[in-house]
Amino acid sequence: MKTKLILILICLIYACSTTSKERTISIIDNWDSRAQDNIESHKDKDVKISRMHNRDKEGKFYVTFMYRMDNNKLRAYPYFTSASEDYDKAIYKWINDTTLTFKLINSSKKISESFKMTGNGDRIQLSKE
Numbered sequence: 053m054k055t056k057l058i059l060i061l062i063c064l065i066y067a068c069s070t071t072s073k074e075r076t077i078s079i080i081d082n083w084d085s086r087a088q089d090n091i092e093s094h095k096d097k098d099v100k101i102s103r104m105h106n107r108d109k110e111g112k113f114y115v116t117f118m119y120r121m122d123n124n125k126l127r128a129y130p131y132f133t134s135a136s137e138d139y140d141k142a143i144y145k146w147i148n149d150t151t152l153t154f155k156l157i158n159s160s161k162k163i164s165e166s167f168k169m170t171g172n173g174d175r176i177q178l179s180k181e
Contacts, residue, residue, distance in 0.1 A: 074145045079103050079114070079156070091128050094119045099144045099152065104132075112138055116178070118152055118171050129171030131178045137163060153181060 082102040094100070097120060104113040118129045137158045144154035150172040157164045166181035 074143050075099070076141060076143050077101065078141050079139055081105065082115070091119070091126060094126065094128070096121045096126060097146055099142075099154065101142050101154070101156070103139070112136070114139070114156065116154065116167075116169060118169055120149060120171065122173070127171075129169075129176050131169060131171075131176050133167070133178055135165055137161070137165070139165075 077099060080100065080102045082104050094117075098117075099119070100117040102115050102117075104115060112135050113132060114135055115130055115132050119126060120129070121127070135156060137156075139156035139158050141157050141159060142154050143157065144152050146152045147168075151168065151170045153166065153168050155164045155166045168179050168181050170177045
């Protein structure tokens with residue numbers, strides 16, 4: 053009986069740890085004023101973040117693309133935001149099929165900003181955590 057209980061607990065722990073994987077990605081510099089995307093190069097649950105360089109405006113602007121299946125078709129959900137720092141990488145985690153959390157990180161200063169993003173149908177939302 054103890055062996056079965058231990059086996060069940062191990063299976064539950066493994067299942068919980070594999071469903072909430074965090075992934076680290078590099079932030080891509082984009083020198084064009086348009087956020088370009090090649091959806092064919094992505095798969096379901098991919099995330100891409102680009103730093104936008106705008107010669108006319110001060111500040112740091114980022115575009116986050118979340119990729120997910122919508123009506124059996126891969127779709128990109130972009131969202132533009134400004135941030136207080138220059139960030140070089142991000143850590144993200146999918147919460148469910150339509151929502152992810154991510155953290156923009158400045159590796160040299162050891163600072164970060166956290167966000168929550170939802171994309172579903174024609175709606176995209178981004179909020180600070």
